[in-house]
Amino acid sequence: MRRFLFGESGYPIVDTRKLARYPYLEEASGYIKESDVSIPDLLEDPAYEEARIAGRNRVFEALENTKIEDHSLVSEAEIQMELLSYPIARMIVSTVGDPFLIKRYALSEAKTGTLRWMDEDTDFVRRLAEQLDVELIVENGTMKTHFTDFLKNTAQLRSKGWKLINQRVEDGYVVLNKRKFLRVLQDALRRKLEDELPLEVNEKILETFQETTLELIEKIQERKSKYKAEDMGKIRTTRLPPCMHRLLATVQTGEGIPHTGRFALVAFLRHLGLRPDDIMRMFSTISDFDESKTRYQIEHISGITSGTKYTPPECSTMKSYGICYEPDDLCNRIKHPLSYYRIKGKRKTG
Numbered sequence: 392m393r394r395f396l397f398g399e400s401g402y403p404i405v406d407t408r409k410l411a412r413y414p415y416l417e418e419a420s421g422y423i424k425e426s427d428v429s430i431p432d433l434l435e436d437p438a439y440e441e442a443r444i445a446g447r448n449r450v451f452e453a454l455e456n457t458k459i460e461d462h463s464l465v466s467e468a469e470i471q472m473e474l475l476s477y478p479i480a481r482m483i484v485s486t487v488g489d490p491f492l493i494k495r496y497a498l499s500e501a502k503t504g505t506l507r508w509m510d511e512d513t514d515f516v517r518r519l520a521e522q523l524d525v526e527l528i529v530e531n532g533t534m535k536t537h538f539t540d541f542l543k544n545t546a547q548l549r550s551k552g553w554k555l556i557n558q559r560v561e562d563g564y565v566v567l568n569k570r571k572f573l574r575v576l577q578d579a580l581r582r583k584l585e586d587e588l589p590l591e592v593n594e595k596i597l598e599t600f601q602e603t604t605l606e607l608i609e610k611i612q613e614r615k616s617k618y619k620a621e622d623m624g625k626i627r628t629t630r631l632p633p634c635m636h637r638l639l640a641t642v643q644t645g646e647g648i649p650h651t652g653r654f655a656l657v658a659f660l661r662h663l664g665l666r667p668d669d670i671m672r673m674f675s676t677i678s679d680f681d682e683s684k685t686r687y688q689i690e691h692i693s694g695i696t697s698g699t700k701y702t703p704p705e706c707s708t709m710k711s712y713g714i715c716y717e718p719d720d721l722c723n724r725i726k727h728p729l730s731y732y733r734i735k736g737k738r739k740t741g
């Protein structure tokens with residue numbers, strides 16, 4: 392089997408099996424560049440048909456399950472196919488060019504990576520961190536990263552366990568166990584992959600993946616059309632307070648919202664009578680949508696599993712969470728987002 396020897400990184404030898412598992416490593420793209428496979432070969436040669444199918448599957452797995460499946464990496468042909476499926480998947484994602492798909496794909500690669508990295512040794516983690524531009528110091532079995540890297544890569548993690556104030560910090564470095572450090576790297580990889588996409592695609596690439604592109608566009612549209620403002624039944628979007636309007640609009644574009652925002656939005660919509668299934672559909676367009684987790688949260692907030700039907704937070708709490716967005720004149724006269732909705736309704740009908 393062909394092996395790739397790293398240059399000055401200090402990390403010795405990685406076999407192609409490892410490159411196939413981590414195709415976003417610089418060494419993996421270096422390996423592909425050094426091999427004899429050209430882009431026209433990848434697009435047209437019948438010898439790479441399986442790699443094209445694997446690349447297509449990679450994108451569909453990301454879209455549907457936020458996960459890249461493990462495949463057998465025993466034979467050289469299997470390894471090569473897996474390795475090549477990555478650049479092909481990136482081309483396919485780029486032919487669609489949809490921001491939701493890009494986010495979903497990047498997240499899936501990063502999440503799958505995190506699970507796999509747990510099996511790797513410290514040298515590997517060091518190498519990966521270096522490529523993701525995250526500082527790492529390994530000392531006495533613990534991993535330390537500079538607090539600025541920690542903050543940059545945990546901005547989306549809202550639970551208490553990720554707040555800087557709750558970390559052990561020594562001379563500006565946050566001390567983490569391997570699992571938590573890998574979670575930091577997950578976000579760094581997700582952002583990197585997101586930033587790299589979409590790639591420029593030429594006519595030949597568009598033509599090769601035309602069918603897959605259309606299939607993906609249709610699937611994405613299906614997901615998006617499951618939720619539309621008018622599908623909210625009796626809820627009038629024109630009556631929503633600015634905070635809920637913003638949260639809802641963000642969800643509709645497939646972007647994630649903070650945990651506090653999810654809680655506020657779900658509790659608000661439930662209070663207005665939207666059914667859990669409708670809320671589920673609405674959240675299904677978010678790039679990090681996890682069906683069972685989302686259902687659990689919605690049912691918990693709704694009181695179905697918790698026995699307590701939660702009320703949406705008051706304006707003062709929304710402000711302290713940083714999710715009171717662009718309050719308008721009416722906001723100055725109310726203390727609760729639900730009051731805003733009620734008053735707007737009266738104005739309209741009165």
Ligand code: SF4
Nearest residue numbers: 632634706709715722
């Ligand atoms: S003042 Fe209240 S209702 Fe208005 S945007 Fe802020 S949180 Fe929402």
